[in-house]
Amino acid sequence: MDQITVERLDTRACGVCEGCEAPIPRVLPGEVINLVEGAARIATPSEYRVSAPCRHYKTCGGCALQHASDKFVADWKRDVILRGLAAQGVEAEVRPTLTSPANSRRRATFHGKRTKKGVQVGFYGRASETLVDTPDCLLVDPIISGARPAMEALTRAICSRTSTLSLSVTASAAGPDIAVVGEAQLDRKLIELLGSLAGEYDLARLSYNGEVIATLRRPEQAFGAARVMPPPGAFLQATSPGEAALAECVAKAVGDAAKVVDLFCGAGTFALRLASGAAVHGVEAERSLIDALDHGWRHAQGLQTVTTEVRDLFRQPLLEDELARFDAVVLDPPRAGAAAQVARIAEAHVPRISYVSCSPVTFARDARVLTAAGYRLEWVQPVDQFRWSAHIELAAGFALTPQ
Structure with a gap:
């Protein structure tokens, strides 16, 4: 077991230590750590270390610094x-x-997949292809977290057991604006199904692979005195x-x-x-x-x-x-x-x-x-x-x- 001190964080917020071949995630400068089979265990924590507020933090790759104080x-x-x-x-x-x-992100891209028990909607784990279900994400606006049932329904309707979906959700005053990217062919049957889901879950707008399926209300954003409806999934x-x-x-x-x-x-x-x-x-x-x-x-x-x-x-x-x-x-x-x-x-x-x-x-x-x-x-x-x-x-x- 090697005991080392974290010197600094790199631009990905991973710890850099003398003699380490790779940066170490979720450590802080000045911390003394024990490396056990490549994993870091904190021996002497930094004064800036805090308990991560999100229950998904250990497995989700969406955040890198919840273990550090805001300051x-x-x-x-x-x-x-x-x-x-x-x-x-x-x-x-x-x-x-x-x-x-917290809870102010008005746009976020989730991924969805079908499982034996149902569906998962969330983010990938850090440096991993494992999808982590994140029902209680502390990043996103309540309009986005409230759209989770819609994202689950879309995943269930579109995904096969071997495919995944990308679901870009933008919060607007008119409600959720969801841009879906998937592998399934957009045919008449899928268009009708997606249109039905947009109405059932009261989405402002729903698009699939760049094509607008339904616009129930204009998902506008306020830029000063102007009201703008960005294209689906736009920056x-x-x-x-x-x-x-x-x-x-x-x-x-x-x-x-x-x-x-x-x-x-x-x-x-x-x-x-x-x-x-x-x-x-x-x-x-x-x-x-x-x-x-x-x-x-x-x-x-x-x-x-x-x-x-x-x-x-x-x-x-x-x-x-x-x-x-x-x-x-x-x-x-x-x-x-x-x-x-x-x-x-x-x-x-x-x-x-x-x-x-x-x-x-x-x-x-x-x-x-x-x-x-x-x-x-x-x-x-x-x-x-x-x-x-x-x-x-x-x-x-x-x-x-x-x-």
């Missing part, structure tokens, strides 16, 4: 951002983490408190800019809010998201002009002359960051930049390019929408340094 998790996520920036030689004020409360900020915090940061970074371009704009999370005081041009690669944004703008009251463009910003970033007509840029790219687009922005010298990121590593890389081009990184705000996970999000404000 530790918030500080650790902030520190990951600081270390990422330091590695790129970038300095900035990184504010304390804003953490969404949406994970929690309402998290989205509000990010939107406040974006508005602060943009300031009083009269003309704003929102790149990777999605269905208009930030663009439609900013349109209350600025003319906004939204750019996004997916036509369905742009259509949802445009519909929301056209049916809202009191907003300034919002124009849209379908464009793959990885292959065709906006060029310097296109960017020159704007006073501010909003960037909310996927995890890969926006290297090609950031290079163009750096050359265009747009006065203000609001950057929203779900990857501290690619954000720090892009921040180095912008600061080298004369921008000042004024502040970074960590926003934790994925409570108890290793996932880290942030918003940041850049301003062009006067020459």
